[in-house]
Amino acid sequence: MTDAMTRSAMAGCLISLALLISVPLFQSAYLIDVVTEILIYALFALSLNVIIGYSGNVSFGHAAYFAIGGYTNAILLTSHGWALVPSFVTSILVTMIAAGFVAYFCTRLTNIYFAMLTLAFSMLVWAIAFKWRSVTGGDDGFVGIRVPEIINNRAHFYYFTLIMVTAATTLLWFICHSAFGRTLVAVRENATRAGFVGVNTRLMRWWAFVVAGTFAGIAGAIFGMFHRGMYVESAFWTQSATVLIMTLLGGMFSFFGPAIGAATLFILERITNEYTEYWPTVLGCILLVILLFLPDGLAGLARKVRSYVAGSN
């Protein structure tokens, strides 16, 4: 066990994993679907946090990599009849290359210029998905993704998602807690000082971008198969904004914070939509509350509550 993860955190992870494994036992199709989608969004938010929480840049275009992963996997599986493994691996590689290409330009800039350039590239991806109708289905979406028989069953697909998301999260955890992750934090805290001690800050930010994009691509590939369709909205800036809010809500200074944010926001949206059509208003209020009262998100709030309780004891 590393010093970064306490025993209680490890126990929490194991309990969560046990609960997640037991979900199909409840025999509720709805529950399985909801948890599957939460897992996908959790991975998506965790990937964005590599850029935001660890390297200290704000991306407004993270949905682009989610969409690239989703569309590539959809096209290879359905239009070209590839098997799951080569299709999935290729979609990850394609996303990685796309993220590397975009990162080359974006990491030349910082702050608002970086954010705007990520937005510009993501809108470019959206425009390609929208206009390249013969390949992507355009505004109708890429409907009817062929899913291999082995996971063409609700419970099987759920376990496939759980395995992929757990593996990806574990890998991300190791990346973020490695020397690379710690160097990223150093760049985030003071890029000039990190540069003076010999860190190639631009290269570090490039890698952070590539890692984040690649894992978003994995989430997108699973998302497309889950919905049996990819839609242009997945590449739109609103999708990037949603995952950004998930990350902020959960807490960008905590590794698991964005996953908590993804689950909270997703469930809140489901509940709100059952009673009112004003979800965007609710979302706006949530954003206001985070920015004004919870800058460290729910994970930060939990930390404060824990230290308060420990203090009063």
Add this chain to the structure above:
Amino acid sequence: MLRLIRTTGPIVTILAALSIAQAAEVKIGTLYPITGGGAIYGSPAMIGHRMAIDELNSQGGILGMQVVSVERDTKLNPATAAAAAKEMITKDGVNVIIGGLSSAVGLAISEVAKQEKVIYIATIPKTIQMTTNRRHDYVFRTASHTDFEGDAIAQIAKQLGAQKICDIQLDYAYGHDLADGIERGLKRHLPDAKKVLDLRPKLRATDYNVFITQIMGAGCDVVTSGLWGPHFVDFAKQASPFGLFQQIKYITGGEIGSQEIAGAMGEDYPDNVWANSYELWYHHSTQEHKNFQEALAKRLDTIETPMWPVLALIGVRMYGAAAEKAGSLDAASISDALKGMSIDTPVGPRTIDPETHQADTGQFWGPMVKKEGVPYRVMDPITYIPAKIIE
């Protein structure tokens, strides 16, 4: 032990009774856009849907079971519609999904229906794909389709003696398929006509200025279009100051002849528009239509009733009749029953083709004209073009 039985016995009985009561109902899931731009068509459709549910329940429900409506907003977005359809099936346990507005939404719901093996009756989406290359056992359509609509547009273009045609369609399934339908129709009815311009504004577009100037400069004598609902309203308001409708005749699908559009636009409705509608409140083709229209007028507290309720009503009636014929709520049995199913509707009888799963739904077509003392345009003369393509 005896105490335990005494205590738990009534609880178990109540729970059992509740579960029986819960099982003894038919859940009809419905998806229409009731917010945003699509609400101009979706909200009236929802009223027709509720009318049909009330009608079924007043007649004893389906197979003696009460009919319950589960409603969701699609926001005119296929991704939202697909997620809502899935949620209605897995969480609410609906027996059928009825509705959809926009072909993209229809295709997305159809995919979920195929996956979950639940019947989907498309009451509004018209893309030909739904009943051709993307047809499956669980999808049926009571709306018209883009080939019928395109053929009707070509017939009117022939009547108007069109020679040079500009086509403007929305850039999604309905627009592309309608353009193809018009193309095929022109080959049948007006082979000498030449298409000089193809334009594709985005679905949910609001700015048409760039397209208007292109049409004005293309030298066409007829515009064929499928810009529907808010798209047409925005297009017409922006094109009128340029005099587009004075110079060029405009033939349009997308139910621009409906009261929803004519009433909403009032004096702004342009000249020289030939449009279609599934139903017209002022045109009683049958006694049943008169009764239906009066009931709708009473419910809405207006004489000038919208068109979309009848489509939603037909979808629910079709399902109810099929379930009664099948004698069960099993989706496969109802799918079999729907093939060849015939029902009476306020706009005449409707039969579903057993091969294509498509109802023989024709439409009313005609020029939209001003009438003395009427603050909105009406269709006159009205021609019913049946759902039939003669090669």
